[in-house]
Structures are given as structure tokens and as C-alpha cells.
Amino acid sequence: MQKARRKKASQFPPEVLAVFEDIKRTRNVPDVNNFWKYLARDPALLARTWQDVKQVMAPGALDPLVKELLYVAVSVTNGCGYCIASHTAAAHKAGMTEAMFGELMAVVALANATNRLANGYRVPIDAMFEP
Amino acid sequence: MQKARRKKASQFPPEVLAVFEDIKRTRNVPDVNNFWKYLARDPALLARTWQDVKQVMAPGALDPLVKELLYVAVSVTNGCGYCIASHTAAAHKAGMTEAMFGELMAVVALANATNRLANGYRVPIDAMFEP
């Protein structure tokens, strides 16, 4: 079942190919990456996931580079190897420099450390931070 | 022992007060928040953590607002209540608008979802994403 990625394009159903076309057009890439080929095992999940990605990652109040940095920060925190690889590449494409990457890693490491210090010391929320 | 936060300033040792002064001066705030008062139970840990925070969160290749957004993204992913409260406040102070917050949450939610899809579908890393 996991062999889906070795399928030729002609073997995917039309509703999957339509999503693939929209991904290629939106991102201006010649092929979709493995993530989408694997999700194609469930066409409804594929379509819904792509709609979410397309809407959420579009330019808005935050620019695409910042969104990719956030994606890398979450993926590194969760330890998702595939997502770290693919979104680090996407962040570089969106303009992330080597210096930015170093600072991104530094903030992610620091936040993961201080999250645990706050847990371990059982720090009560200051009144000024309450909603 | 957890009663440290109720201490009056005069009850903290001088090396702790020196760190508190530097935090107040650097951030231009009248008092330090609970996190630092609790860490003061271990003056060496307090001093080292503040040095790390001061260096990492200073403006650099990434501006302070982006760094705070990243901090919130990690804290939300880890579910650290104190850190979510304090860094959301810090992000607002650094210029985060309501629209930015909504997009930040949307990216964090999406990344947490797709991280699991990549895990569950056991997606192999594309050759183009390999280092």
C-alpha cells in the first residue's frame, strides 16, 4: 500500500491529479514532493490538507518567510524528520539566510529549555499576563 | 521553597539582584516577571538563563517580533501555559497584531497536523531535500 509513490501519474485517479496540478501551479514546481504522493492514498485527506496548506501559507499579515520559519520551529520541536527537511528547504527558497537559520535554531532551543524551567519551577502566571 | 517569589528584594542575594537589575534595564520594565523570581532559587541557573535569553532574543538577522512569534509557536506546541502567557504578551509588545496572531496560530496548528501525517504515512525524504 505504501508503494503509492512509485505509481505513474496515469495511475492516480483524476481528483488526485487535479490536486497535484494545483500544487505544481501554485508553487511553480515540476513535480509534487513525496508528502503529497503518500497522502494520495486518501484523496479526501489529500484535497483537504492541500486546501488548508494553500490558505494558511499564503501571504497575509505574516509574510511567507516568517510562516516557513514558524513551520520549521514546530517541526524541530516535534522532531519530524520529513517536515524539518522539506520546510527547511522551503524556508531557504523563501529567503532564509544562513544567519537567520542559526538564530531560528537558537530561539527554538532556548524556548524548549525555558518551557521546561517554567514547568519544573511551577511558575504561576503573573497577573499582568492574564487575559 | 516555592515561596521565593514572595521574598522582598532585600532578601535576594546580591548576585541575584544584579541579574534582576540587568533584566529591568534591558527590557525597560519596573519589575521582573515571576519566571525570574522562581529561577532565583538557583543563582547560577538564573544568571546563565538570562545571559542566553539576552543574547538570543536581541535583534539580529531576525527581528525581535519574529523571535517572539517563534517563541510562542514552540510554547504552544509544547503546551507550556506560563510561556504561552508571557511570550504572547511579549509578542504583542513587540508589535504582533490580532491578524498576525491568528495566522501564527493557523501555521502552528497546520504544522502540528502535517507533522503527524508525515509520521503516519512514513513519507521518505525526497532526494532534493537531502543535505
Added chain:
Amino acid sequence: MQKARRKKASQFPPEVLAVFEDIKRTRNVPDVNNFWKYLARDPALLARTWQDVKQVMAPGALDPLVKELLYVAVSVTNGCGYCIASHTAAAHKAGMTEAMFGELMAVVALANATNRLANGYRVPIDAMFEP
């Protein structure tokens, strides 16, 4: 020390072999999978873990397929590669169809996303959900 898995059966102590036999009999399989061979480094841990697995995964108020789906959901959330591989296989053996797998992944992705939205928006628990 990690070479344990390459041991021949005759090299394992009797109390380990007894556990292996019970696993094979209970599951009707010709050999135990790597997980058990590695745990055999600590015979007490092996025996206790197998007892827990045998009791917890037996049919009860929840049927074995549902229990395997839950196992996959936790393993995918934690990103444990070995457990995702072995319990996805076990779920298929227990009757998971391709359509069920797609829905399982969809629920896991959604829950991981909304868990973070609840964290980030700091949503207070409704009175009706309080115990």
C-alpha cells in the same frame, strides 16, 4: 550490548525464552519481533512489559482493532518510528482497511492541530465539561 538481537535462541536465558514462547503462542507467530529481542537485555523489564501488553491488548470493552488504532494514534503523535511500523502492521492484521487508516490519520492530524489551538487561545474549560 545492542547485538542481543543476533543471538541464537539457545543464547537467551530460560526466563527470556519462556516469555518468547508465550508471545509466539498468544499471537500465533513463528518468531517474536525485534522489540522483544531488544528488551531481553533486561529479563525483568521484558517479562513485566509483556504481561502489561498481554493484559491491556486483550479483547475487552474495546475490541482489538480499536486498541490497535489507538496504539497507532499515540505512536504517530509521539513520532516513534518503530511503533508506527509495528502497530500499523498489527492494525492491518486486526482488520484495519485502507479507508480506516485514512480516517485514523485524519483524526490524529486534526486532534494535534486543535490541541494547539486550544493551548494558544488559552480557552477556559466550559462548566459543563468540568468533572
Added chain:
Amino acid sequence: MQKARRKKASQFPPEVLAVFEDIKRTRNVPDVNNFWKYLARDPALLARTWQDVKQVMAPGALDPLVKELLYVAVSVTNGCGYCIASHTAAAHKAGMTEAMFGELMAVVALANATNRLANGYRVPIDAMFEP
């Protein structure tokens, strides 16, 4: 800003009220729970999240009770207090008995334990579990 939940219905914009109506109709409940009132701070996020929840949690290859059990399993693994509270209630409503809840907790605890044993013993994936 977090005061959104105290808004009267008339204070929400029409596109938010339309989502609230659809939630109430779909679930046959007199009011929406806090999660949706907080998400309403970002109407686009609210609408997209509800569409995802509505599609994913609908009956399909897995029945609604199983889906709620999976939701609880993920939320407990992540330690999301709000989601544990709301989805445990939803699971009870969908038919979860006290005995089912006990077995659900037992599987979640066991999977979280063995996930770490597989990590710590660095167990290689058996050839038969490879895709």
C-alpha cells in the same frame, strides 16, 4: 482581546454567527462551547477549523465513538487540558462506557511507555514491517 467569549451573539460578525449556527444544528446543541467562541477572534481560522472538524468527525469507515476515543488518546498524550475535558465529554455522549474509558487509558499509557522503550533500546524495524 481574550474577552471575546463574553461577547453577546449580536456582537459577532455575520460570518461567525453562520458558523455557530451550523455547529449548533450539526451537533444539536443549544450553544457552542468555548473553543469556537475563542477561535472567532479569527473568522477565517474558525470557518476552516469547523469545516475540517465537520468532515473528519462525520461517520465513515470509523464510527463516531471510535473517532472520539482517538481524539481523547491524542489529547491525553499531548496533555491538552481543554481537549481532554471536551472530548471525554463527547466520547461519553457518543457511547463510551466507564469500562471503555478504563481500557482507553490503559492503551494510551502502555503505548506511551513502549514508544520510549523502542526509542531507548534503539530497536531496528523488522523487515516484515517495512513498507
Added chain:
Amino acid sequence: MQKARRKKASQFPPEVLAVFEDIKRTRNVPDVNNFWKYLARDPALLARTWQDVKQVMAPGALDPLVKELLYVAVSVTNGCGYCIASHTAAAHKAGMTEAMFGELMAVVALANATNRLANGYRVPIDAMFEP
């Protein structure tokens, strides 16, 4: 159902009371803490969990203080409020000093940080660390 903790001893079934007695005798405490009272909703889960705790936390190659420190380290990493509170208390009872607690927190924070640096920089395992 969550009201179990308010039950009087006489309201618990005999097999639950037997576990409670063993906990009190083993730990030399006048009453069991809430964790056990809540687990009593599922007597089989209660009995199995207590057997595991009793065996695993007994003195062995690692002494009880080290085991409690490890318990706190895991609980802080996972952000489990109840477990942090109860096992920090247990660690103090087993001999943890204030200085030990500070160093414990420092190691936990550091490990959580460097775990993410290793993830983010995609560091390959050195040949000398391979099993």
C-alpha cells in the same frame, strides 16, 4: 464519575482497598494520594499500575533518589503538572536537596534545548555511537 475521590473508604470495592493498603504499608503513609483514588475507577488498571510502580521504583542498580530525579525529569519534559508536583515531593522525601533540584532543572533544560539543535541541524550519528 470523577467524584470517585470523594468516596469514603467503605465505598471502594475490596480489591481496591487491598491495593490502597499495600501502597500505605509500602510507603509508610497514612493515606494514598489522589492519583490512586482516581485510578480506582478501573480496579484492574489500578492494580497493574501499582505493581509496576512498586517493582520499578524499588531500590536496585539505581537508588530511589536517582529514580525520583528521573521521574521528575520525564514529567517536566512532558509538562505533566500533577506528576511534577507529586514526584518533586517524593524526590525531596528521598533526599533531594535544593542544590540537586537546581542542577536537575539545568540538565533537563539543556537536554531539551540540545535535542532540538540535533533535530534542526540534522546531525548524523557518529560511527562510534552506533550499536
Added chain:
Amino acid sequence: MQKARRKKASQFPPEVLAVFEDIKRTRNVPDVNNFWKYLARDPALLARTWQDVKQVMAPGALDPLVKELLYVAVSVTNGCGYCIASHTAAAHKAGMTEAMFGELMAVVALANATNRLANGYRVPIDAMFEP
């Protein structure tokens, strides 16, 4: 960019080489492991991380073996493959026996299980555990 590890020593800037020398001297090893070679992409991050590691892991109220056990416990909980490999090796070097490793894994597995039971049963913190 990820090719940094293949650099010859002469290709690293002097401030990086100075950190490498301090690591080798402090640990009495002929070369630094991959983690440090990868961090060298950001010399400031490298220097700060090494300073933290050097201070935190030095003998103190907790001895080096206990600190390494704690490091492994956190890394196993987070599922960080590189850190599990490198710190298990470090723990063995610091004196961890096979029996200690088995007990370490047993505590980590148990804590990860009971953390979720406490979450799922929504156990309130006993008054005696409150700070």
C-alpha cells in the same frame, strides 16, 4: 551548507577551532563528535551551547553519571535519535552498567505512562503537594 562536517580543521574559523580545542581538552577526546561540527555553522551558537554544556554537566550536587542518566531520560522521552545515541555512550563512559540502563529505561517508560494516566483521569493536585 550541511556539508560543514566534511570540512578539514583548517577550514573552520579560529573561534570555532578554539571551542573544539576546549571540548577535546575538557573531555580528553581526540576529536569532537558531529553535533559540534554541525553547530559550527553558527559560531556564536556553538560557543554559547558549549559554555552551557560545560557548566551544567560538570560535577556538582549531582555526579556526572546521574546527569548523563537524566540526559538520556529526556532524550528518550523526546525521541531524539542523535541524543539517545551520544548520551547513552556518554553514560556508559561515566559508569552506567547494563543493569542501570535497564532500570533507567523502566523508570522512563513508567513515568511516560503515568504522566498520561494523570492527564486522562484529570487528577487534582493533593494539598500536600502544593508549593
